[in-house]
Amino acid sequence: MARTAVIKKHGGPEEFVIEDRPVGDPGPGELRIRHEACGLNFIDVYQRTGLYPMDLPHALGMEAAGVVEAVGEGVSHLKPGDRAAYAAQPPGAYTEERVMPAAQVCPLPDDLSFEQGAAMMLKGLTVQYLFHRTTPLKKGDTVLFHAAAGGVGLIACQWARSEGITLIGTAGTDEKCALALEHGASHCINYRSSDWSKEVRDLTGGKGVDVVMDAVGKDTFEGSLDSLRPLGMMISFGNASGAVPPLDIGMLGKKGSLKITRPTLFTHIARHEDCQEMARMLFGKVVAGDVTIRIDQRFPLDDVAEAHRTLEARKTTGSTVLTL
Structure with a gap:
């Protein structure tokens, strides 16, 4: 079981509930990842409010970083014990652990922390496609x-x-x-x-x-x-x-x-090869010191509603992460 932030209807931050959800085992093309940190993004707000509708109830969150626990058949770019980070569909990153498609999960260099990984994937890959693919x-x-x-x-x-x-x-x-x-x-x-x-x-x-x-x-x-x-x-x-x-x-x-x-990020990263190549360029910029990932706000998962209120009020700078 994994503690997970879920919405059961669209609305304000008060719609978040924290509940225990079963995790299960990965199937073909999937992996199970134990999160160390999750990223917070405006797309999460759009999904919560219903601007981007989704079937409910549903966990939110589009990016996170952690350790791979298990991989399903056909997954060759990651193995149990690997450090990894992702920005990917479907939503569900606001959780301690999850099973998800493996194609957009990327090996996280040892030089980068889990918080950096959680804070940089959706935002950094967005910048990559804005400057190099659009x-x-x-x-x-x-x-x-x-x-x-x-x-x-x-x-x-x-x-x-x-x-x-x-x-x-x-x-x-x-x-x-x-x-x-x-x-x-x-x-x-x-x-x-x-x-x-x-x-x-x-x-x-x-x-x-x-x-x-x-x-x-x-x-x-x-x-x-x-x-x-x-x-x-x-x-x-x-x-x-x-x-x-x-x-x-x-x-x-x-x-x-x-x-x-x-454009949307998820069109650009839909192909496994494109996603991994984009992530390598992003990681290279950060490891080389060309880009520093600034994390100015940290909230525990239990305070996810307050994190959303702060983001919507435009009181944040840099990146925000949820800690587990």
Whole structure:
């Protein structure tokens, strides 16, 4: 049996219950992993509220790190006793131990802690696909990145710096802007105290940025389009402020033949080979010191509801982990 955080209906953080659930043995293509730490992400909030509906009751959580306890038939990249980390479907990481598909579980280098592994997989793999798999980016390009002091944002700031890409960040306080700058952002704009889209234009000499990476959604979408250069790429990859409203596709032509995509991490990591290759690049960045995984909040599993309240109130910086 494993203590597990479960929701039985969609709603607020108060819907979490902690209960003991049977674990079982892995079948073909599966493994059993004992968690040391679990990651907290906005997708967990979307699933809890029902923005991303799921069959209930269900455990939540999309990433964790721990030790492999057993593997099923056909699993060859991991064995019992291996350290491992993952960002993967289906949800269910908020637990002491689970059986799950093995394809997206990755060997965790000895140089990295379990907390680092739990805090970095979903966010770090997201940054990897944003910078390497979504649209061509090269040294000297300019990117606008919203929520630059969050878990994904601080990794993106460092990733951009390591590859010679100018990153203009936005954040909601001067303190968060300072944090983004400390981690490699070239500029950071407090969107609460300035006309941020105008400031982006000023910083780029009126040209606009090559790419926008926007996980905020509804509140920043229109300004993000206005921040792009002609033929620029809008990457909308999250909905922290709510879903983006329906788009008149003709607007893209009027604003300069813009391009737009709405990717998800789980499309990019669906193939085992792709997932493992992406993880190796991420681990390499961290082991080399190009990217530091900043964990600013830790909550015990029993306090998962409070962890969600803190995340939704935008009171977090860096990454948050649940400890077991």
